[in-house]
Amino acid sequence: MGIEDFKFIYWMEYAHRMWGRALGVMFALPFSYFLRKGYIGLRLSALFALGAGQGLIGWWMVKSGLEERTFVIYSGLFWTALSVVMPEPLAESLAWVQGAAKVRRIAIPVSLVVGITAVSGAFVAGNDAGRAYITFLKMGDVWVPDNLFELKPIIRNFFENTAMVQLDHRILATSSLISICGLWWWTKKLDVHPAIRSLVGATFGMAALQVTLGVSTLLSYVPVSLGTAHQAGALTLLTLMLLLNHTVRKPSMSLLKTLPQVARIA
Template sequence: MTKKRAIFEEVATDRPQAPSPRGGLIDKGSTGARGAIRIWLMVLFALVMVMIAVGGLTRLTDSGLSITEWRPLTGAIPPLNQADWEAEFAKYQQIPQFQIQNRWMELDDFKFIYWWEWGHRQLGRVIGLVWGLGFLGFLLARKIPAGWTPRLLFIGALGGLQGFVGWWMVASGLTGSMTSVASYRLATHLGLAFIILGFIAWFVFQLGRSERDLLQARRAKEDKLFRLSTGWMHFAFLQIILGALVAGIDAGRSYTDWPLMGGQVIPPNPFMLNPLWTNFFENPGLVQFIHRVSGYLLLIFGIVVWMRARKSAHEATRAAFTLAFGALVAQVVLGIVTVMTGAIWEIAIAHQVLAVILWVLILRARHLAAFPVVTSIRGARA
């Protein structure tokens, strides 16, 4: 006889239960060693930043032409005895910088500039080694997150290109009547260094958050602010290139008054060279004037971006843009001080280092405009 069921009796209680949903599927199999790779990239960033500072000091001490050959491997070994030093000095005596500008130099004077350039090149080798060992280590251990191998290879390729560009720059000052490297080649070399720094910094920002977090944050992207910050980034890069042109011909020491130049708004004889276009690269007064005006315009544009960023709904984004704008104001002030002190090396290097800091802060603000850190009403991160 069949037993009657209660109205509310469970039916088919032995039916298998559906599995509960699991989180983290976006990151599954793609995380790799994100934290370790991020630290490795931070080390590379610090080394490249030091490289830029050492390169600036090498330029300020006129040491960049002291090594007249490009030997990527054997050049790591410096002169080891008197005969080696005399051979290197003899090579230097054949180039225009010595024959026109430094005929007064003795061997001990040459050693001073040689060590600066050797240290600069050696640091480049160290950066290449750190990248190569790190990349191979993560690759062999299969710890590179999905999709990140091409990005990390790209950084290494840029580093290799930088080595070629560095020699291309040095070669411009070894023949003819040049007593220093060509300013446009110096600007290319420095510009590529900042591009490398920019990619490393962006990757560090990306790896600092999970893929799931980035995908969710992208939905809250502030398009207008992102576009403005992209323009700000490009404008800052242009100003860096103009600064390199100033450094390449020592234009920062040509006029040391401010806000005028030689008592005038526009410096005297801005187009005294022929052909006309060479004035924009080789006329110290005009090159410094363009760098100054570009700095003022960058500051004005920075104010526009900052005012727009203050309307952001995200506290971290507002703070990032405020910090970047503060660095820009400090950089403008330091630039004026650099000019008025005749670009003494201590202040000139501080100006260059602050340019790196400003560049990274603009990139960080741009990243937060693209991937905001969303917070709840109570301030907790969503």
């Protein structure tokens, strides 16, 4: 490594640390004020604890070389912000409420698959596994590599074995796309709010784009531009799934009682 390469890495790391500390201060100051006023609940306290834990994990990464990422803090903050902007879900008719409930039953497990896929992508990046098998659909000349369980104990293979990590991500990414496609197809048959239908369509389009980015990144031997776009795509897809789940969440009883159909029954 030359001195110019070292300088680039140094300043990137330094900026990352300063940015993380600035975020901590920006959260801690209003948090302390609202805590004294008695406005802080369990959710924001948990988010503050997670933020502090993220800083600790960052230090641990530098200290030990551990590669780890988490979407929990982002998901919690985004969900909290959505709850402030939209305290109640869309509920203009009983039929739309019932349609949203049917979407919710499918959207929750699909979101879990998307989240696990995003986490598996972090292990691919951490192990630089994207450069190991740069063919698709096969991995090299085979469908399944024969060195999936070469590490001991066996559990290490799911986090540190290059072949296993990439295979897991391929399977999960394909499962995410198929699941979201099924969600889109299922929603087409339901009577739901137009905003929900648009969100499902956007999620399906983003999932297709994300898989395309992933395959393109792999076949191109992981250039920085495509790799970054693929990571941004993962965050965008996760964001859309969070927004969808928040939009189809169960409305409160007070909101339900305002619907004409419910009022007539009552």
